[in-house]
Amino acid sequence: MTALARILDALKGDAAADRVVPPAGFTVRLTLFSAAAMAFLAVFALALSLAAGRLADRWGEELARGATLRISAPAAEMDRQVAAALRVLEQTPGVADVRALTEDEQRALLEPWFGPDLPLDQLPIPQLIAFSETSDGYDAAGLRLRLQAEVPGAVLDDHRRWRRPLMAAASGLRLLGWTALALIFGALAAMVTLAANAALAANAQVITVLRLVGATDDYIAGAFVRRFTLRALVGAAAGTALGLGAVALMPDTGDAGGVLTGLGFRGGHWLWPLLVPPLAALVALLATRMASKRVLGGLT
Secondary structure, rough: OOOHHHHHHHHHOHHHHHHHHOOOHHHHHHHHHHHHHHHHHHHHHHHHHHHHHHHHHHHHHHHEEOOOEEEEEOOHHHHHHHHHOOOOOOOOOOOOEEOOOOOHHHHHHHHHHOOOOOOHOOOOOEEEEEEEOOOOOOHHHHHHHHHHHHOOOEEEEHHHHHHHHHHHHHHHHHHHHHHHHHHHHHHHHHHHHHHHHHHHHHHHHHHHHHHHHOOOOHHHHHHHHHHHHHHHHHHHHHHHHHHHHHHHOOOOOOOOOOOOOOOOHHHHHHHHHHHHHHHHHHHHHHHHHHHHHHHHHHOO
16 A cells, blocks of 8 residues: 555544544644644755755856966966967867856955956966867876976866765765655654643543444554544644745855855645645654554553
8 A cells, every 4th residue: 555545544544532532622723733843853854965966967057168377487487388288288189168267257266265356467377278078088197297287386186086975065065965864754753652642541431431332443453543643744834834935035146155145945746745734744644553453462
């Protein structure tokens, strides 16, 4: 039986058996609040995981495509070495979009670190040449050897040393999000179990009477499972709606944002949070069923 079929079967149950479960009290509020709060947090954990995944893909694509060549040479040799480096890159298979960065572009790169008043003309700033890699790729080792022979002041940076730690960091954030989701549903199971145990203990006398008149433990447990599953579903639906609203109100900076400023859902990812209420209901169903069997087995 699938998870959805189990939930539907538990929700149908026997409406008359609902009188076994208290319709109000702290267990009702505890279940509804726990389900709503955990669903709200689950939406944000899911958004974090998906945003980290998008960030890892974007960083991987951008850093894998781009590379730079840094030329450090005396002022009298700079123009000659830059021209030689451009010629070498343009003749290298797998290299495209070769261009030397202008003084304004290099200043813009250094401004966040040294401020806008950096005197580039008075400092020995290396000349940067940017280029991209085609789908066929290029021979980095061969390019380095040729540059060493023809442009001794050139240093090739293919961004691989930057790409690996950034990808690892984004993957770690994605794993953190999925781990948070697992902990959230685990906490929900614990809270529902606590509420179900309290409700069963409070109705011990009613359960004893039901047994005397012929009610089976499965019938009694079904009543508790139905009520707590429905409460978890309703609470999780409310928490999911609030979480989606909060995520939708967060500022969207597009591809320019980082993992936090770009937190949110894109396209079909908006459908993923709709799985949170059914999952919360399934967790409540399993937790209540286990609690019911354990408590009913201990009642004499």
